[in-house]
Amino acid sequence: MIIKQLSVFVENKKGRLLSIVEILAENDIDISSLSIADTADFGVLRLIVDKPNEAKAALKEAGIVVKITDVVAVVMEDAPGGVAAALRVVYDNDIDVEYMYAAIGKTTGKALMVLRPSDLEKAEEVLTKAGFGAVNPGDIYRI
Amino acid sequence: MTEPMRHVDIETMPREKLEALQSERLKWQVKRMYENVECFRNRMDEAGLSPKDIHGVEDLHKLPFSYKSDLRDYYPYGLFAVPLTDINRIHASSGTTGKRIVVGYTKKDLDNWADCLVRMLKAIGIDKSDVIHIAYGYGLFTGGLGVHCGAEKLGATVIPISTGNTSLQIQTLVDLKATVLCCTPSYALYLGEEIERQGLKDQICLKMGIFGAEPWTEEMRKQIEAKLGIKAYDIYGLSEIMGPGVGCECEAQAGMHVWEDHFIPEIIDPETCEVLPKGSVGELVFTTITKEGFPLIRYRTRDICQLNYEKCECGRTHVRMRKPQGRYDDMIIIRGVNVFPSQVEEVLLKVSEGNITPNYQIVVGRENNIDTLEVNVEMSEELFADDVKSIERIERTITENLRSMLGIGAKVNLVNPKSITRSEGKAVRVIDNRHLV
Numbered sequence A: 001m002i003i004k005q006l007s008v009f010v011e012n013k014k015g016r017l018l019s020i021v022e023i024l025a026e027n028d029i030d031i032s033s034l035s036i037a038d039t040a041d042f043g044v045l046r047l048i049v050d051k052p053n054e055a056k057a058a059l060k061e062a063g064i065v066v067k068i069t070d071v072v073a074v075v076m077e078d079a080p081g082g083v084a085a086a087l088r089v090v091y092d093n094d095i096d097v098e099y100m101y102a103a104i105g106k107t108t109g110k111a112l113m114v115l116r117p118s119d120l121e122k123a124e125e126v127l128t129k130a131g132f133g134a135v136n137p138g139d140i141y142r143i
Numbered sequence B: 001m002t003e004p005m006r007h008v009d010i011e012t013m014p015r016e017k018l019e020a021l022q023s024e025r026l027k028w029q030v031k032r033m034y035e036n037v038e039c040f041r042n043r044m045d046e047a048g049l050s051p052k053d054i055h056g057v058e059d060l061h062k063l064p065f066s067y068k069s070d071l072r073d074y075y076p077y078g079l080f081a082v083p084l085t086d087i088n089r090i091h092a093s094s095g096t097t098g099k100r101i102v103v104g105y106t107k108k109d110l111d112n113w114a115d116c117l118v119r120m121l122k123a124i125g126i127d128k129s130d131v132i133h134i135a136y137g138y139g140l141f142t143g144g145l146g147v148h149c150g151a152e153k154l155g156a157t158v159i160p161i162s163t164g165n166t167s168l169q170i171q172t173l174v175d176l177k178a179t180v181l182c183c184t185p186s187y188a189l190y191l192g193e194e195i196e197r198q199g200l201k202d203q204i205c206l207k208m209g210i211f212g213a214e215p216w217t218e219e220m221r222k223q224i225e226a227k228l229g230i231k232a233y234d235i236y237g238l239s240e241i242m243g244p245g246v247g248c249e250c251e252a253q254a255g256m257h258v259w260e261d262h263f264i265p266e267i268i269d270p271e272t273c274e275v276l277p278k279g280s281v282g283e284l285v286f287t288t289i290t291k292e293g294f295p296l297i298r299y300r301t302r303d304i305c306q307l308n309y310e311k312c313e314c315g316r317t318h319v320r321m322r323k324p325q326g327r328y329d330d331m332i333i334i335r336g337v338n339v340f341p342s343q344v345e346e347v348l349l350k351v352s353e354g355n356i357t358p359n360y361q362i363v364v365g366r367e368n369n370i371d372t373l374e375v376n377v378e379m380s381e382e383l384f385a386d387d388v389k390s391i392e393r394i395e396r397t398i399t400e401n402l403r404s405m406l407g408i409g410a411k412v413n414l415v416n417p418k419s420i421t422r423s424e425g426k427a428v429r430v431i432d433n434r435h436l437v
């Protein structure tokens, strides 16, 4: 399933990460997953939240650069080899993965991953066909 | 297509003859200023000079300088050379620093000013069939009315729209079919973007634009020309000397002609105050030799400039000034290298690829007796991408371009939007933490 992810620019200053999550908290936005990619100079924070548009508006209002990016949510068995099986489907179809991270879902026995593939539609299609796409929206956004 | 010159005899006058004319006018000006302007008389006396010592342009270098601070010290009318009854119009500018300054024009001064602009308009091929959209500010600022009077004198159709209200500006450009746009270059760029965004480019009849009143770069010229599909001409002016039109480009777009029958430019070393050899880069200094109301002798503009005395391909003999490369007041010396905020701006403009130039701040420090240079650049939605690699690429491009532009290395920091210190709405461009003085 294609879902909306917030990508947030994090400048290299103490407390920046905290202020971002505080703004979200003040606006009653629930974070279900997050990951940060950083360099020595800055970071990009990636978030899955229950209300992406509201979250974007709140952060923008606070002078933070934020974009909404489409990513693919993948569901798999919470067992050894689960991630490998999903990734194999992607690579076998000549799709590159720009980044991925684990997400937290509510269903027990299942694991959730967020994936940013080079070809979004194709990745979604092949993953769904292979049985990795049946994510319950309420599960991933934790509505 | 080339318009006949306004005054062929004057505009193509051989240098020798031009200098003879300047000499006569300079002598006249020095004499009357000595009689009528106390500040000038005192400085002449202090230097042990009398108007009789000035025989022509060869003696110009002996004359005392005048400064921006004079305009504040003798505010409002202390530097006027005629009684107020002979003053026909007042202009004023607040400047970015300090008290405002006031200048005045006699009827003849206003005629000469308009005439200078007619020469310029004709030099870039504008004639009475053109419709001129003037989006410079009207009022005390010289920009709007200055260009306005020249355009009227030429007999063109003038639209005195002044500044602001972009949607009205665009509607007017479409409806009234202006062929010439006059405004600041940054506003031209903004208008171009809006017109493109609204898909109205094919409904715009503009052929050319005259842009000035703020520093701009060749890079911006290219962007404006591409976005609006026009030729963009540069105009230079300062209210102390006259207003817009002190210098202006011809069709050759190779430097701005200064009308030397009205103004004598010099290039001096700002430290030693010596006149530099022709072609040198230094501080631009102006002497007004026909101005009646508010004349100035050897006025220090603080602009960094270069003069080209070669005859222009347009046939005019009047000297051409290069676009000022910055202001001495803005210059910072880092590790012995002169750095100007305008250079940083040029790099950022290039990187932003036609989007609004990101806000920036130069921070200079000193560690272990070595100057450090950091450039903070505000992140924007346009520059931001979801992947780290493309942001790193932008950071690297800025760093590399800064190094080749400045000749020294700078550390680039990407910061949050609107996080750069502002003072009265304007971003503070330079923070020098070295406390050298």
Ligand SMILES: [Zn+2]
Pocket: B249, B250, B251, B252, B257, B312, B313, B314, B315, B316
């Ligand atoms: Zn020329």
